[in-house]
Amino acid sequence: MxxxxxxxxxxxxxxxxxxxxxxxxxxxxxxxIAKGRTLGVVGESxxxxxxxxxxxxxxxxxxxxxxxxxxxxxxxEGDLDETINITDLNPGDPLMRDxxxxxxxxxxxxxxxxxxxxxxxxxxxxxxxxLHQPKxxxxxxxxxxxxxxxxxxxxxxxxxxxxxxxxxxGMRQRAxxxxxxxxEPSLLIADEPTTALDVTTEAQILALMRDMQxxxxxxxxxxxxxxxxxxxxxxxxxxxxxxxxxxKAPVRAIFHSPKHPYLQALLESIPRIxxxxxxxxxxxxxxxxxxxxxxxxxxxxxxxPDFMPGVCDEVVPPDVTVDEGHTVACHLYTx
Amino acid sequence: xxxxxxxxxxxxxxxxxVISVITFVLIQAPPGDYINSYATQxxxxxxxxxxxxxxxxxKRYGLDQPVYIQYVKWLWGIFTRLDFGHSMxxxxxxxxxxxxxxxxxxxxxxxxxxxTWILAFPIGIYSATHQYSGFDYSFTFLGFxxxxxxxxxxxxxxxxxxxxxxxxxxxxxxxxxxxxxxWSWAKFVDMLKHLWVPVVVLSVSSTAGLIRTMRANxxxxxxxxxxxxxxxxxxxxxxxxxxxxxxxxxxxxISSIAYVLPQLVSGTTxxxxxxxxxxxGPIQIRSLMSQDMYLAGSIFLLxxxxxxxxxxxxxxxxxxxxxxxxxx
Ligand SMILES: Nc1ncnc2c1ncn2[C@@H]1O[C@H](COP(=O)(O)OP(=O)(O)OP(=O)(O)O)[C@@H](O)[C@H]1O
Ligand code: SF4
Ligand SMILES: [Mg+2]
Numbered sequence: 324m325x326x327x328x329x330x331x332x333x334x335x336x337x338x339x340x341x342x343x344x345x346x347x348x349x350x351x352x353x354x355x356i357a358k359g360r361t362l363g364v365v366g367e368s369x370x371x372x373x374x375x376x377x378x379x380x381x382x383x384x385x386x387x388x389x390x391x392x393x394x395x396x397x398x399x400e401g402d403l404d405e406t407i408n409i410t411d412l413n414p415g416d417p418l419m420r421d422x423x424x425x426x427x428x429x430x431x432x433x434x435x436x437x438x439x440x441x442x443x444x445x446x447x448x449x450x451x452x453x454l455h456q457p458k459x460x461x462x463x464x465x466x467x468x469x470x471x472x473x474x475x476x477x478x479x480x481x482x483x484x485x486x487x488x489x490x491x492x493g494m495r496q497r498a499x500x501x502x503x504x505x506x507e508p509s510l511l512i513a514d515e516p517t518t519a520l521d522v523t524t525e526a527q528i529l530a531l532m533r534d535m536q537x538x539x540x541x542x543x544x545x546x547x548x549x550x551x552x553x554x555x556x557x558x559x560x561x562x563x564x565x566x567x568x569x570x571k572a573p574v575r576a577i578f579h580s581p582k583h584p585y586l587q588a589l590l591e592s593i594p595r596i597x598x599x600x601x602x603x604x605x606x607x608x609x610x611x612x613x614x615x616x617x618x619x620x621x622x623x624x625x626x627x628p629d630f631m632p633g634v635c636d637e638v639v640p641p642d643v644t645v646d647e648g649h650t651v652a653c654h655l656y657t658x
Numbered sequence: 659x660x661x662x663x664x665x666x667x668x669x670x671x672x673x674x675x676v677i678s679v680i681t682f683v684l685i686q687a688p689p690g691d692y693i694n695s696y697a698t699q700x701x702x703x704x705x706x707x708x709x710x711x712x713x714x715x716x717k718r719y720g721l722d723q724p725v726y727i728q729y730v731k732w733l734w735g736i737f738t739r740l741d742f743g744h745s746m747x748x749x750x751x752x753x754x755x756x757x758x759x760x761x762x763x764x765x766x767x768x769x770x771x772x773x774t775w776i777l778a779f780p781i782g783i784y785s786a787t788h789q790y791s792g793f794d795y796s797f798t799f800l801g802f803x804x805x806x807x808x809x810x811x812x813x814x815x816x817x818x819x820x821x822x823x824x825x826x827x828x829x830x831x832x833x834x835x836x837x838x839x840x841w842s843w844a845k846f847v848d849m850l851k852h853l854w855v856p857v858v859v860l861s862v863s864s865t866a867g868l869i870r871t872m873r874a875n876x877x878x879x880x881x882x883x884x885x886x887x888x889x890x891x892x893x894x895x896x897x898x899x900x901x902x903x904x905x906x907x908x909x910x911x912i913s914s915i916a917y918v919l920p921q922l923v924s925g926t927t928x929x930x931x932x933x934x935x936x937x938x939g940p941i942q943i944r945s946l947m948s949q950d951m952y953l954a955g956s957i958f959l960l961x962x963x964x965x966x967x968x969x970x971x972x973x974x975x976x977x978x979x980x981x982x983x984x985x986x
Binding site: 380384424437439455486499502 | 881889893895905979
């Protein structure tokens with residue numbers, strides 16, 4: 324494996340087994356996350372961004388299950404240099420629990436409901452340390468205070484005793500980030516961490532995440548459907564559609580030479596002026612097909628302006644490399 | 659927190675007064691009074707109820723005075739001397755009649771609540787964390803059966819089983835030999851041998867309900883984002899379930915303390931009649947039928963006060979476990 328790669332996801336399939344049928348939430352997605360860099364994951368609602376993230380941590384809720392594929396985690400620390408295939412582990416495996424919260428941690432959209440309402444912020448932060456370093460003993464509270472200070476929470480001595488409902492939304496998300504970074508993970512997964520915040524607070528949280536990244540050198544998987552935030556935060560971008568990654572590229576290439584008809588449509592749907600601000604993904608003709616009933620061939624063929632009958636609706640387009648680090652899954656680019 | 663407690667405590671007094679007025683009015687509401695029903699009784703047994711006798715009785719019990727005077731006298735007696743008036747039917751002070759019975763009622767209800775919780779908690783938690791498993795289905799089924807069987811029927815069946823297979827008389831709270839004996843270890847053991855029957859009978863239907871509640875609450879909580887957060891921190895499943903969602907799902911239980919009590923007390927009445935237990939239920943019914951107003955009124959008043967007390971206790975507990983309430 325390329326030493327610069329932290330996570331390598333290959334052909335991941337994660338399904339939900341419902342009474343009405345099988346929801347193929349992630350349907351053959353492949354992507355890589357480079358060490359110390361930010362991968363933006365973008366796509367319409369329901370395309371499988373969150374489930375991909377949950378799969379990395381093996382916390383896909385029932386009745387969901389990783390069906391097949393590989394999630395390789397590269398651990399290089401001092402003499403240690405090994406690759407773990409996360410999909411080989413059970414969700415309850417001690418090694419998996421060990422990875423969660425210490426090597427890979429996650430923050431969520433709703434900082435209010437993501438904390439337990441009946442435990443103090445300090446209690447919940449300290450727990451993260453104690454879970455992974457049972458011998459940490461007396462130093463845990465001091466480390467919690469230190470981390471709260473680093474994420475910019477005023478008066479940490481008092482706020483550590485606060486319950487989540489006593490903090491503002493921005494403060495809660497800061498506390499969430501503090502909890503996630505407590506053990507200096509090599510990957511922080513942020514699932515729409517600013518969607519529930521107002522614009523000013525959003526800007527502060529994004530700045531904080533960038534600061535913490537340069538301090539701790541962690542990689543970030545940043546999930547959003549806001550292309551403006553992608554432009555601001557991401558080094559690399561993966562565009563998802565219906566459980567697949569349809570295009571991967573460095574952020575410049577995504578905005579300057581988009582290849583996939585879906586990405587092109589996305590970018591065109593945003594008025595030029597808004598390109599750098601908070602524009603949402605929408606206004607592409609047609610609706611996203613039901614993931615209970617994924618169409619054959621290219622997932623986008625029902626809405627694609629470049630649809631080629633006999634090819635696009637029959638053969639799943641393979642990943643084609645169009646430039647260095649730039650791949651696209653579309654028959655327009657196959658030989 | 660202290661302010662909150664004080665508020666609740668102060669609220670107790672007006673609530674008590676309002677309940678006492680309502681009680682008194684309700685008891686006076688049916689036409690006639692104890693003397694009327696006494697007269698009817700006398701006539702039915704062929705004796706003569708002379709006007710003079712009835713008048714004398716009315717005077718003696720203060721029934722010739724206006725209702726509000728009767729009420730004030732009654733309440734005054736309660737507050738100053740803890741004197742709940744005189745039972746006309748038993749011709750004894752109400753206090754003598756009810757304290758023991760009230761204690762038994764509270765004991766049985768309390769044990770029933772504890773027993774219900776001991777059963778319902780683990781089963782509810784297991785059912786929710788193993789939703790749609792064989793275990794879950796079995797307990798759902800048993801729960802419906804339990805909720806469907808009438809209490810008194812279960813009591814009768816248990817009594818019959820005890821008698822048929824063990825030659826035991828399960829009625830009452832003590833065996834013949836101990837009924838009037840002073841308290842001793844043997845008497846205590848004998849009591850336990852009898853006490854479990856009403857406790858089990860009363861627990862069956864409420865346990866079924868509580869399992870459903872716990873299961874539903876916990877299923878709700880298990881879907882909350884903070885559970886995912888805890889999982890993503892690397893907690894073991896049982897550790898996180900017990901620390902977070904179970905903790906939050908407890909709140910509805912605690913608020914249920916308040917209304918479980920009156921439910922139990924009225925539930926006990928039928929069981930007490932079937933099992934001939936010395937609780938308040940049976941004498942309450944008789945006092946109502948004979949319009950023995952001070953006895954009936956006092957029982958109502960005390961049970962209602964217990965309910966307010968239950969509300970008070972559950973408020974305090976709720977504030978203790980839920981910072982969102984405590985820190986309002
Ligand atoms: N717990 C679940 N049970 C059943 N289906 C689920 C569950 N979670 C996700 N799905 C399904 O999986 C698919 C992908 O969902 P996912 O949450 O990953 O979308 P997303 O890209 O994160 O969307 P959003 O932008 O709205 O967060 C959706 O069709 C969704 O209905
Ligand atoms: S494969 Fe065909 S349908 Fe799919 S995006 Fe490319 S051109 Fe459109
Ligand atoms: Mg999502």
